[in-house]
Amino acid sequence: MPGPLPLLPLKAMGREPPAPPHAPPPGAASRRILAIWCARLAIDRWRLSEGLAMGEGADAAPLALITETAHGPRIAAANDAGLEAGAQPGMMLADARTLCPQLAVAPSDPAGDLAFLEKLALWAQRWGPWSALDPPDGLIVDVTGVAHLFGGEEGLLADARAAFARRALASRFAIAPTAGAAWALAHHGRAGGGQSAILRAEDDAAARLGALPVAALRLDDDTLTVLRRLGLKRLGDLHGVKREALVRRFRNRRSAAANPLIRLDQLLGRVPEPLLPVIATHAPLAQRRLMEPIRHRTLLDRVVADLAEDMARQLEGRGLGARRLELGMWRVDGEVVVRRVEMAAPSRAAAHIASLFDRRLEDVDAGFGFEMVRLRAAWTEPLALVQADIEQDGEGDGPGTSLAACIDRLVVRLGMEAVRRPVSRASHMPERAQRWQGPLEPEKTSLEEFDFHHRPLKMLDRPEHIAVIYESPDGLPRKFRWRGTVHEVLRVEGPERIAPEWWRERGSARLRDYYRIEDGEGRRYWIYRSGIAGDGRGGTPDWFLQGLFG
Amino acid sequence: MAQATPDSIPSEAPPAIPAPGALTAVRKAEWRPGEVSDEVPHAEIFARGGEATGTALALAFARDRMRAARPDPVADVPDERMWLWVQDREALRRSGRPYRPGLPRGLRHRLIHVAAASAEDALFALEEGLRCRDLAFVVGEIAGNPRALDFTASRRLSLAAERHGVPFWLVRIDARRDLSSARMRWEAAAAASPPPRWNPQAPGTPTWRAELFRARRHPPGTWTLRDDGVLAAERPAAASSEPLTMVPHGLFGATMSRQDRLARQEGQEARSETG
DSSP: OSSOSSSSSOOOSSSSSSOOOOOOOSSSSOEEEEEEETTHHHHHHHHHHHTOOOOOOGGGGGGEEEEEETTEEEEEEOOOOHHHHHHOTTHHHHHHHHHHHTEEEOOHHHHHHHHHHHHHHHGGHHHHHHHETTTTTTEEEEOOOGGGGGGGHHHHHHHHHHHHHTTOOOEEEEESSHHHHHHHHHHOOOOTTTTGGBBOTSSSSSHHHSSSBGGGGGGOOOHHHHHHHHOOBHHHHHHSSSSHHHHHTTTTSSSSGGGGHHEEEEEEEESOOOOOOOOOOOOOOEEEEEEEEEOOOOHHHHHHHHHHHHHHHHHHHHTTEEEEEEEEEEESOEEEEEEEEEEEEEEHHHHHHHHHOOOOOOOOOOOOEEEEEEEEEEEEEOOOOOOOTGGSTTTTEEEEEEEHHHHHHHHHHOOGGGGEEHHHHHHEEEEEEGGETTSSOOOOOOOOOOOOOOOOOOOEEEEEEEEEEETTTTEEEEEEETEEEEEEEEEEEEEEEOOOOTSSSSSTTTOOEEEEEETTTTTTTEEEEOOOOOSSSHHHHHHHHHEEOO | GGGOOOOOSSSSOTTTSSSHHHHHHHTTTTOOOOOOOOOOOOOEEOOTTTHHHHHHHHHHHHHHHHHHHHTTOOOOOEEEEEEEEEHHHHHHHHEEEEEESSTTTGGGGGEEEEEEHHHHHHHHHHHHHHTTTTEEEEEEEEOOOTTSSSHHHHHHHEEEHHHHOEEEEEEEOOOOOOOOOOOOOOOOEEEEOOSSSOTTTTTOOOOOEEEEESSSSOOOOOEEEEESEEEEEOOOOGGGGGOOOOOTTSSSSTTTTSOOOHHHHHHHHHHHHHO
């Protein structure tokens, strides 16, 4: 369903693996890795979305999926008829049209392909406990020690082949001790053979894979060109060259995709290759489908309170606290209203959650009524189970709210930007020496101001220009006018010279001479002169008032 | 609940209203810094906008109270609770934003600052802060006499502060003395500081002249206050002991039990008569 709340809460990539899946170090117990290559993923997805079988309807005619580029549409994938007619992936559409004028086109969808691959990776966990993405069109599954459940590795491959065939996805498979070897066999091994797609731990990998092209090393195009020019076309050719020569040739290539030696070592299991597994996490979710659409605020509050109770129970079961909550309200006419609240500290107090939403629901337009309300914890953090405080349950008369709850309430009404705390920052410029951050975020260690620096209690948001009477251009101020009042300077200390930070500011920035002054009524200010006369960075120096002492 | 009745004793009680004997006895004790009182303070400090006197004095009072408080015998860690500083937009414009390097050393890492857009928002933030058990104290800064800050609002703040035991100082910037349920009301201005020993030309320890013009427990008076480690208070010389402002305030107290709007009207009339 389209909408701001994705129905399948899935955070797939970039998570910490539960057990870091490394390829085996040499001599360790052998791993078994299943590589799956969906060779025609984009075109298969297009066909499935159209509801066509292979070579049926629109798929019988030449068709290409195109990507818009700066130089015009370019072909991303083509179906069988299109390939036969001469359309190749990577070709400009105009060129393909000269070969095959009746070529039909559809837009390609790389993001959708990746999302589909992500779901496919989760589905592929039926063959092993963890799976990883191999973008753009591959999957890698760890099948160490699970092959016997399918009657051996041949049985596992047959099962996988049948499962992918049921989904009408063209795919190729291989099992090998390393991800690199499995990838090479899946992509470049001989087609079809059940036995040939399995590389056993006791097999000699270098000999078995020697006949594969160097493209089986997962290298980028530039490196492949270099290898081809060197005359190294097969993996076996690399073994024929002295290793030192290759090391010298590729000594500047740090990334694995550009260095054939790293890839070769990964393929043979000499260096580990970490892979990021896909892990499905389901955001805690509570929802109510309502028998009658509700239009009144009191009823909505009741539903929200119920949802908060459900959510609190779910979070408690998982030992989590919510940091961000999304409340989606589906209207009868199809609109979805979403309200979000974010909390300063993880919490699962139902009354607190309901009271935070209370204020955010003031401007909700119910229209003809809401028929479904859903509460989802989009961001959770671990929160240990604690014994509930009996006194704390009584809202109002009890001993008050906690700091996090207080900040949540302030933030919900006043906004994130309004509730902050100052922290110091390493800078000489007074206005840069403090920055603002969220009230409960931890403070970074930094050097405080020195004790002998007198700094004002309050600082104006921007220094205000003052007209100053002084004895000499770089002497002490005598009198100044600020906000329409003339202040007589009775006592003064200074200057404290603060040079501009040349590593950050422009060269024309002027230094500042700060003076601490006290006027005739005892008011204490911090004023500065921007620049000195004759420093070649502007005319007569201006004076500014920046801070107020207590 | 004795505290629920508003403070209906005017500071300079006219002889027509006899003051209850018990209260006069209580009020005999003169205010002095560093005394431990059970009462949770809700004080107002009137100050001018172009100086930081009000907040500086509020922080001095807060530190004085923290120093005077008896340490909790079972606490094994010092009190490091956060404190809240709420400013409305006008107060922020007139007197600036807190600057961490200039804050007192024990307080600078514990500050939570709220920049409220309006006086209503500032009052909301103050009340939320006063209800919070994890705050050491609350300082508010509100400029002028906004409509939202009437006697009812001030009473709400007083009750919240007392119920939850959170000390509260409200700085009123460029405001006239209106109705309030604050337990102590000060009028403060910057005063000439004592010359430092090594450089008599330099500004010295911050000094303020503060007039306590109404208090529940203390007789009014004027002091020169200075915070260098301990809050020092001394009576100024007789020559300079005239009141700080020209605005009369003695007539407000008698009208507190009536409706607030009525009271304010009467106050304005009274001011026009005397002024």
